[in-house]
Amino acid sequence: MIPYLGRRVMQSLLILLGVSLITFALLYLLPADPVRQIAGRSATPQTVENIRRQLGLDQPFVVQYWHYLMSLLSGDLGRSYIQRSEVTELIVSRLPASLLLMVGAILCELLIGLTMGLIAAVKRGTTTDQTLMVASFVGVSAPQFVVGLLLLYVFAVRLGWFPIGGYGTWRHLVLPSLTMGILGAGWYARMMRSSMIDVLRQDYVRTARAKGLARGAILFRHALPNAILPVVAMIGIDIGIFMGGIVVVESVFGWPGIGQLAWQAIQRVDIPIIMGVTLVSAFAIVLGNLLADIVAPFIDPRIKLR
Amino acid sequence: MSAGVTSRPTGAATSVGSPAGRSVLEIAGLCVSVRGEDGEREVVSDLSLTLKRGETLCIAGESGSGKSMTALAIMQLLPQPAARISSGMIQLGEIDLATLNERQMQRIRGDRIAMIFQEPMTSLNPVLSIGRQLTESIEAHTDLSSAEARRRAIEALKAVRISEADSRLKQFPHELSGGMRQRVMIAMALALKPDVLIADEPTTALDVTVQGEVLELLRDLQREHGTSIILITHDMGVVAEMADRVIVMRHGRMVEEGKVADIFARPRADYTRELLAAVPRIGTGAGRQDLGQTIPKTLNQVALVDDLHVGFDLRGGFFGxxxxxxxxxxxxxxxxxxxxxxxxxxxxxxxxxxxAKALAGLVPYQGDIVIGGRNLSGLGRDERKAVRRDVQMIFQDPYASLDPRMRVGDLVAEPLLIHGIASKQERRERVATLFERVGLSADQMDLYPHEFSGGQRQRICIARALALRPKLIIADESVSALDVSVQARVLDLLKELQREFGIAYLFISHDMAVVENISDRVAVMYLGQIVEMGTRDQVFSNPRHPYTKRLIEAVPVPDPAKRRPRFARLDQEIPSPTRKIGEPPPKLTLKDVGNGHLVAAS
Structure with a gap:
């Protein structure tokens, strides 16, 4: 276990290094000039040059990247060009909101997706199964901003059950989590269904029935833990998809997380923030996958981490 | 429950007709039908049988005979929703099982009728510990506390001779060998002392020496508890070894029923006679002329394997x-x-x-493989491909080794295509000839694999192997998956082809009786090394290595009059071929004990 973790952490660091290099290079090659954005349209060429030198943007790429990397090692993500504050602080202040949203979304997708998949598998071939699968297909294919606006219209504007936007109470959390979760729920429902159908055909399920166990015990003790494994692996990958979704959903619901931060930064070519958010997202994805791999042996004793 | 235990001496069927022989289970007019694409089809027709207390009833038959369906019908575990009991009754004591609903049936299953299955590797749940799987059925049927259930579970494990039962409870199925898993299955089935145990091919997936132990165990437990056993098997050797009474089934109907001695000595139905005639027996292969001695060593060898090593590396540690x-x-x-x-x-x-795989070029190896006088390790890619034409392979599972989306004619022609031999028209003609040669007709060439039976598919595989006119055919368990009657015909075909084309076979099998029937020479392998090698007669009439002796003794003899006394129990598991780097296993040296009969010093 310890050597495994050591190796995985090393691998993760290398991945993060790669992500930082690629993002940095892409932003360097970007035709949009951050200095122009900062200086404004009326600035003289002299001012522009001064700002450029101040920010160190006149240096060659390798030097710039090296400086960035060095400060990164001391935990410094640099200063925002526009907001005049530390990127680390900005991200730290907004991260809890995004994490909360992510937890809410994962709960929604697991709760809705797994339940739907389970019922569909047990009722395989019936109208219930077909209805659930059509629903999951809609969930998978509907764009998030459409789902978000639809939920807002029905549950906030028409019914008034939940606030229209903002952040603070659990009521604020429901609609954004649902919006994020519905996409994943569709995937999980389909995956759970096929995984469960496969497991229900296994010999050990027949053995369980031959022992005279009740339906519930067969389903939840024997079938579910076997069926859920591929889903757990999926959660790790899902965090990557969340990071994309968070930008859209936080904008729709005015949720003060890093998604909104990223959106503003992209509009203003605020490179340090874009870099910071990208790295944090990459870190979350790497961590999510690592956690999924670590959890797997607890569900399936045949899996050994080495 | 075990009041009427009959102490039954092994080798005789005394419980039938004895005062203790009250019936436990009675089936009358059972019909099971399966709904398919073309309507309902009966897979079990009008079956009636009686199972008496403490007796072993064997249901024997080939695939598709309805023997497993009968077992599943008794348990009400027929595959849903396609199969159902269409008529008949299954009387367990006063209860007609066919009329019970699912909830009532749950109370019967595992408690009064228990079942064990063919595949021990997949019949236990991989994510639950042995202990959990044992105690849950005890808890489901009794009011015992979890501590008491645990005690019962340990008792059950001890009953099936599993050592250190206490610590085994924490283990998971993948930590146990196949034989151990099947013993756990038996422990699970017998923990609640059921009236009836249904064993569906319980030893078919096990090695022959392990099979002996498991059968022995079933017999012992039956004697202790007085359980009635329905044993379903295709293996007439197992029938002869275990049965008091036998039912022979074919196409869903009972063909013959009788005491085991009568069935074997005086079979009444033609089908039973054919079935018994097709069973390979050790000692009947002697009719075949012994080529081992007639072929001089100097003659050109088709294949020569010298000091072959194949190893698979396992990674671990910090840097993998x-x-x-x-x-x-x-x-x-x-x-x-x-x-x-x-x-x-x-x-x-x-x-x-x-x-075999190394010889066919499917795994990397060390050592020398010489085919047709050319050493493969010295050749380039193209030359190697050309040499390999002379070596073809037939695999075990005819269902899995043919691409379901290709026409069988194209499958047989594929080797010709790969090696760029013959024009399209010529290929078709050659394939047609091959089809006829292996006993199929040329107009079947355009069909797909699923339209053939297992035996026919294996013929297609043989035709494919023959397409390149190889000098050597490797047959890896090629008849193991076939019913005995089909098996006998495929073996005959292989022998015919050998006479006709002079093909050499490397015949790989776990079945000693089949080997004795087809081989000229035999090599016995154990843990990656050959422990004994010689002509068929040398190995079978005069086995010298203890492992060879064990293998031959373990084969159940299809004759109830020759039931073995007790089968020696192996007290340890076969050691693992996985070893630390730098600690290779000790090398065995083979000694000639006369006329080229090689035996490892033990």
């Missing part, structure tokens, strides 16, 4: 370095002459299939 190695094949040497059949026998994991 290689730290252990599976020594699958360790210094195996043999040669095969034209017209000759060399059999490679041994139990699962002994390296026989890996040896």
């Amino acid at each position: 370095q290689v730290n252990r190695r599976v020594h699958a094949v360790e210094g195996v040497s043999f040669s095969i002459a034209p017209h000759e059949t060399l059999a490679l026998v041994g139990e699962s994991g002994c390296g026989k299939s890996t040896t």
Whole structure:
């Protein structure tokens, strides 16, 4: 276990290094000039040059990247060009909101997706199964901003059950989590269904029935833990998809997380923030996958981490 | 519950008709039908049988005979929603099982009728501990506390002779061997002392020496508890070994019923006679002329394998370095002459299939493989491909080794296509000839694999192997998956082809009786090495290595009059071929004990 973790952490660091290099290079090659954005349209060429030198943007790429990397090692993500504050602080202040949203979304997708998949598998071939699968297909294919606006219209504007936007109470959390979760729920429902159908055909399920166990015990003790494994692996990958979704959903619901931060930064070519958010997202994805791999042996004793 | 236990001496069927022989289970007019694409089809028709207390009733038959469906019908575990009991009754004591609903049936299953299945590797849940799987059925049927259930579970494990039962409870199925898993299954089934135990091919997936132990165990437990057993099997050897009474089934109907001695000595139905005639028996292969001695050693060998090693590295540690190695094949040497059949026998994991794969070029190896006088390791890619044309393979599972989306004619023509031989028209003609040669008709060429039976598919595989006119055919358990009657015909075909084309066979099998029927020479493998090699007569009439002796003794004899006394129990598991790097297994040296009969010093 310890050597495994050591190796995985090393691998993760290398991945993060790669992500930082690629993002940095892409932003360097970007035709949009951050200095122009900062200086404004009326600035003289002299001012522009001064700002450029101040920010160190006149240096060659390798030097710039090296400086960035060095400060990164001391935990410094640099200063925002526009907001005049530390990127680390900005991200730290907004991260809890995004994490909360992510937890809410994962709960929604697991709760809705797994339940739907389970019922569909047990009722395989019936109208219930077909209805659930059509629903999951809609969930998978509907764009998030459409789902978000639809939920807002029905549950906030028409019914008034939940606030229209903002952040603070659990009521604020429901609609954004649902919006994020519905996409994943569709995937999980389909995956759970096929995984469960496969497991229900296994010999050990027949053995369980031959022992005279009740339906519930067969389903939840024997079938579910076997069926859920591929889903757990999926959660790790899902965090990557969340990071994309968070930008859209936080904008729709005015949720003060890093998604909104990223959106503003992209509009203003605020490179340090874009870099910071990208790295944090990459870190979350790497961590999510690592956690999924670590959890797997607890569900399936045949899996050994080495 | 075990009041009427009959103490039954092994080798005789005394419980039938004895005062204790009250019936436990009665089936009358049972019909099971399965709904398919073209309507309902009966898979069990009008079956009636009686099972008496403490007796073993064997239901014997080939695939598709309805024997497993009968078992599943008794348990009400027929595959849903396609199959159902269409009529008949299944009387357990005063209860007609066919009329019970699911909830009532749950109380019967596991408690009064228990069942064990063929595949011990997949019949236990991989994510639950042995203990959990044992106690849950006890808890489901009794009011025992979890501590008491645990005690019962330990007792049950001890009853099936599992050592250190206490600590075994914490283990998971993948930590146990196949034989151990089947014993756990038996422990689970017998923990609640059921009236009836249904065992559906309980030893078919096990190695022959393990099979002996498991059968022995079932007999002992039956004697202790007085359980009635319905044993479903295709193996007439197992029937002869275990049964008091036998029911022979075919196409869903009972063909014959009788005491085991009568069935074997005086079969009344033609089908039973055919079935018994097709069973391979050790001692009948002697009719075949012994080529082993007539072929001089100097003759050109088709294939020569010298000091073959195949290992698989396992990685571990911080940087994922290689730290252990599976020594699958360790210094195996043999040669095969034209017209000759060399059999490679041994139990699962002994390296026989890996040896074959190395010879066919499917795994990397060390050592020398010389085919038709050319050493493969010295050749370039194209030359190697050309040499390999002379070696073809027939695999075990005819269902899995044919691409379901290709027409069988194209499948047989594929080797010709790969090696760029013949024009399209010529290929078709050659395939047609091949089809006829292996006993199929040329107009079947445009059909797809699923339209053929298992035996026919294996014929297609043989035709494919023959397409390149190879000098050597490797048959890896090629008849193991077939019913005995089909098996006998396929073996005959192989022998005919050998006479006609002079093909040499490397025949890999775990079935000693089949090997005795087809081979000229035999090599016995154990843990990656050959422990004994010689002509068929040398190995079978005068086995010298203890492992060879065990293998031959373990084969159930299809004759109830020759029931073995007790089968020696193996007290330890077969050691693992996985070893640390730098610690290769000790090498065995083969000694000639006369006329080329090689035996490892033990």
